[in-house]
Every structure is written in structure tokens, then in C-alpha cells.
Amino acid sequence: MAQAFFMDDLEILNYALTLEHLEAAFYVQINAAGVLTGDAASYFATIGEHETAHVTALTGAISGAGGTPVAARASYNFDALGDLSTADGILAAAEILEATGVAAYNGAGPEISDSSILSTAGAIVQTEANHVAIIRVLIDPDANPVPDAFPEAMAPQDVLDAVTPLLGPEA
Amino acid sequence: MFSRSNNDRTAAMMSRPMSRRTLLKGSLTMGAGALALGALGSTPGGRFMLLNVPSVAAAQLDTDIDILNYALTLEYLEADAYAAINDAGILSGRAATYFTAFGGHEAEHVAAITQTIQALGGTPVTKPAFDFSGVPTEPAAVVEFFQQVEAVGASAYHGAAPSVQNADVLAAALSIHANEAMHAAALADLVAPGTTLFSPAAFATPRTPDEVLTIVGPWLPSGGGAAPGAPATGGGGMALRQQRGGQLDVR
Numbered sequence: 001m002a003q004a005f006f007m008d009d010l011e012i013l014n015y016a017l018t019l020e021h022l023e024a025a026f027y028v029q030i031n032a033a034g035v036l037t038g039d040a041a042s043y044f045a046t047i048g049e050h051e052t053a054h055v056t057a058l059t060g061a062i063s064g065a066g067g068t069p070v071a072a073r074a075s076y077n078f079d080a081l082g083d084l085s086t087a088d089g090i091l092a093a094a095e096i097l098e099a100t101g102v103a104a105y106n107g108a109g110p111e112i113s114d115s116s117i118l119s120t121a122g123a124i125v126q127t128e129a130n131h132v133a134i135i136r137v138l139i140d141p142d143a144n145p146v147p148d149a150f151p152e153a154m155a156p157q158d159v160l161d162a163v164t165p166l167l168g169p170e171a
Numbered sequence: 172m173f174s175r176s177n178n179d180r181t182a183a184m185m186s187r188p189m190s191r192r193t194l195l196k197g198s199l200t201m202g203a204g205a206l207a208l209g210a211l212g213s214t215p216g217g218r219f220m221l222l223n224v225p226s227v228a229a230a231q232l233d234t235d236i237d238i239l240n241y242a243l244t245l246e247y248l249e250a251d252a253y254a255a256i257n258d259a260g261i262l263s264g265r266a267a268t269y270f271t272a273f274g275g276h277e278a279e280h281v282a283a284i285t286q287t288i289q290a291l292g293g294t295p296v297t298k299p300a301f302d303f304s305g306v307p308t309e310p311a312a313v314v315e316f317f318q319q320v321e322a323v324g325a326s327a328y329h330g331a332a333p334s335v336q337n338a339d340v341l342a343a344a345l346s347i348h349a350n351e352a353m354h355a356a357a358l359a360d361l362v363a364p365g366t367t368l369f370s371p372a373a374f375a376t377p378r379t380p381d382e383v384l385t386i387v388g389p390w391l392p393s394g395g396g397a398a399p400g401a402p403a404t405g406g407g408g409m410a411l412r413q414q415r416g417g418q419l420d421v422r
Contacts, residue, residue, distance in 0.1 A: 038365070039360075039364050039365040042365045042366070043365070043369065046367050046369075046370060047370070049373065050370065050372075050373040053373035053374070054373060057373075057374070102349050105345075106342070106345040106346060106349060109332075109341065109342070109345045110338040110339075110341045110342050110345070115333035115334070116333070118332065118333045119329070119330075119332075119333045119377060120374070122328075122329040122332055122333070122345075122348065122375070122377065123329065123374040123375045123376070123377070124373075124374065124375075125345070125348070125349060125352075126325055126326075126329055126348065126349075126352045126375035127352075127370050127372070127373060127374070127375055128349075129325075129348075129349040129350075129352035129353045129356070130352050130353070130355065130356035130369050130370035131356070131370060132353060132356075133352070133353035133354070133355075133356035133357045133369070134356045134357070134359070134360060134369045134370070136357075137356075137357055137360045141265060141360070142264075142265055142268065143268075144268055144269065144272040145269070145353065145357045146269075146272060146273065146276065146350060146353040146354055146357060147272075148350065149275070149276035149279035149280060149283075149350060150279070150283070150343070150346040150347065150350065151346055151349045151350055151353070152346070153342060153345070153346065
């Protein structure tokens with residue numbers, strides 16, 4: 001495989017936590033805005049709960065392992081993902097975030113040394129994959145929501161390049 | 172559900188009560204021309220293994236090739252099940268769209284895993300002669316059933332992935348894991364739209380091979396008296412276990 005990107009599992013956990021902070025903050029903002037209705041609102045409420053739970057769990061895991069969990073940013077630049085005043089814009093932005101999350105976990109997974117951490121990552125990525133599919137169903141229920149038999153992973157640097165513009169100032 | 176004893180479970184799997192068939196509605200026969208057996212056996216210690224011959228001697232899931240053959244068996248099962256439903260033409264609309272796409276994915280997984288096993292110098296297991304005579308035929312029940320199958324498939328990859336040694340094999344397993352989880356979520360929108368079925372918990376629960384094989388056991392040939400190459404008959408296979416109107420017992 002490729003040269004290792006991370007020094008150790010703690011770095012990988014903080015990488016994951018960075019993404020989970022981003023996702024959790026997105027759903028807090030979107031769900032508070034009240035643009036979505038019906039099934040979309042129900043699904044987004046569930047997804048938002050999951051992302052917040054992921055933040056809590058990863059923070060605890062990093063602390064428990066003697067590391068320092070990364071903090072959430074003071075704010076995020078979600079408008080860079082599109083027009084979040086419309087349902088269509090929100091769904092498109094969420095699809096990008098969730099698909100990036102799955103690709104990020106699967107790109108980092110093979111670098112994880114500890115098998116219990118790998119299992120935890122698997123528990124999280126499975127829900128992220130659930131999220132991706134249901135958001136695609138919301139975008140177009142009549143289209144195939146799972147276009148790839150083998151969803152692609154993303155290299156950590158590519159993920160960081162993609163999400164850095166979304167990160168606001170440190171708290 | 173079976174008892175907690177592995178030995179008891181083995182006995183139960185090998186002697187699926189035929190009376191259970193009386194619970195089943197309709198049938199989708201795919202046994203004709205089916206090939207060799209994928210038998211289940213157990214060690215004295217009670218650990219389940221997949222065998223590509225009906226013998227008590229088998230490898231445990233200790234190596235990547237063992238894990239890949241375990242995955243291959245599950246993918247064979249999914250691919251054949253989708254093919255049976257899609258060939259039967261009983262779905263329409265969104266369900267038909269999803270099933271056509273997802274069935275194609277499972278066939279791709281079969282091909283890729285087979286090639287990987289061969290590339291690693293292993294021998295892919297032969298496709299078992301699955302018995303799908305108990306698969307529901309009413310469209311809503313079909314979709315509900317496959318939603319559960321996909322969720323079990325995802326949990327199987329989740330459970331097995333940490334045991335994989337080869338990083339490339341692991342990367343492939345993680346990719347398939349995500350794909351199966353996407354299938355499960357999409358089908359959930361057909362089964363129970365607007366509910367949490369698409370993603371029931373913030374942290375998914377993995378299943379061990381033992382747990383997965385207990386769930387899918389009813390699909391597999393009974394193996395008890397059959398020999399490799401023996402003609403698959405309706406009576407030789409196990410009925411798909413159904414409870415609560417067509418659900419897998421996946422608690």
C-alpha cells in the first residue's frame with residue numbers, strides 16, 4: 001500500500017474527529033434552520049444525532065488513549081457547499097459531506113493498527129454510508145442511489161484539501 | 172432462534188424442521204442445475220467454518236483467504252437471491268430500479284473476491300446450492316427481506332474486517348462494507364420511509380462469522396446426506412427461515 005500518512009492511531013482518530021465536528025455542526029445548523037420538511041427533516045434529525053454521538057465517542061476515545069482531541073472550530077464555512085436556503089442545496093451539500101466522510105474513513109482504515117479501533121471506525125463508517133444512500137434517495141428517489149459496487153476511498157491529504165476551505169477560525 | 176450452544180445450533184441447522192415450510196408462501200426455485208455444496212461444519216470447539224467440500228476437515232477463518240471465502244459465500248448468496256427476484260419480475264418502480272442495480276453490485280463483488288482469492292494463491296469456494304424456496308414473493312415482503320439481508324451483509328464485513336491482514340484486501344473489504352450499508356439504507360426507505368430503519372444506531376453492531384452463519388444457515392444446503400455434485404432437490408435444502416411474516420431472525 002501507499003506510504004503511511006498518519007503517525008499513529010491517535011492521529012487517525014483526530015482526523016476522524018475533525019470530520020465529525022464538521023458534520024455535526026452542519027446538521028445542527030441545518031436542522032435549526034427548519035428548511036427541510038417531511039421525511040427529509042426526519043432523516044436529518046437522525047443523522048444529526050449520529051454525528052454528534054460520533055464526536056462524543058471519538059473525543060472520549062482519544063482522551064482515553066492519552067491523546068488530545070481536536071476542538072470544534074468556532075464556525076464553519078458551509079455556504080461554500082452551495083445555497084443552504086433551499087432543500088435542494090442542503091441535500092446536495094449533505095451528500096458531499098457524507099460521501100467524503102465514507103471515503104475518508106475507508107481511505108484511513110487500512111492504516112489503523114489497533115483492531116478494536118478499526119472496528120469502531122467500521123461502526124461509524126457504516127452509518128455514514130447509510131446516510132449517503134438516504135440523502136441520495138431524497139435527492140432523486142427514482143434514481144439508483146448506489147452507483148458504485150466499490151465506493152472509492154479518498155487519500156487523507158485529498159480529504160484535508162477538500163474540507164479545509166470549510167473550516168472557520170479556531171475556537 | 173437457536174440456543175446459545177454452538178453444538179445445538181449446528182444440530183438445528185442440519186435438521187431444519189420441514190414443518191417450517193408450512194409457514195412459507197410461494198416459492199422461487201433456483202435449485203435446478205446447482206453445483207457443489209458449501210457445507211457448514213464445526214470443530215469440536217464449536218466454531219463454524221465454511222467448507223468447500225462436505226468434510227469435517229476445514230480451515231478456520233484464520234487467514235485472509237478464509238475470510239475472503241466467507242465473504243464470497245455471502246456474496247454468492249446475495250447475488251443469487253437478487254437474480255432470483257429480478258428474474259421473477261415481481262417488482263416495479265423504485266424497487267425494481269434498486270434491485271437491478273444492487274443485484275449487479277453483488278455479482279461484481281463475487282467476481283472481484285474470486286479473483287482476489289486466486290491472486291493470493293487460494294481456491295475460491297464453489298457456489299453452494301442455495302435453497303430460496305422460502306423467499307417471500309409479495310413485493311413488500313421481498314423488499315423488507317432484502318433490507319435485512321443487506322444489513323446482515325454489512326454487519327458481516329464490519330465483523331470480519333479487523334481480522335484481515337493484507338492492507339489491499341482490507342481496503343476492498345471496507346469498500347464493499349460501505350456498498351452493502353448503502354444498499355440497506357436505500358431499501359429501508361422503501362420499507363419504512365421517514366423512520367430510523369435506514370440507520371438504526373449511531374454505531375453499527377458487527378456480527379461474527381458464527382453469528383452471520385447462524386442467520387444465513389437456512390439458505391445453505393442441508394448437506395447432511397448430500398454429496399458433491401448431487402442433484403439439488405427441493406427436499407434437500409432448507410427452507411428459508413421466516414418469522415413474523417417474512418423477516419429474518421436477526422435480533
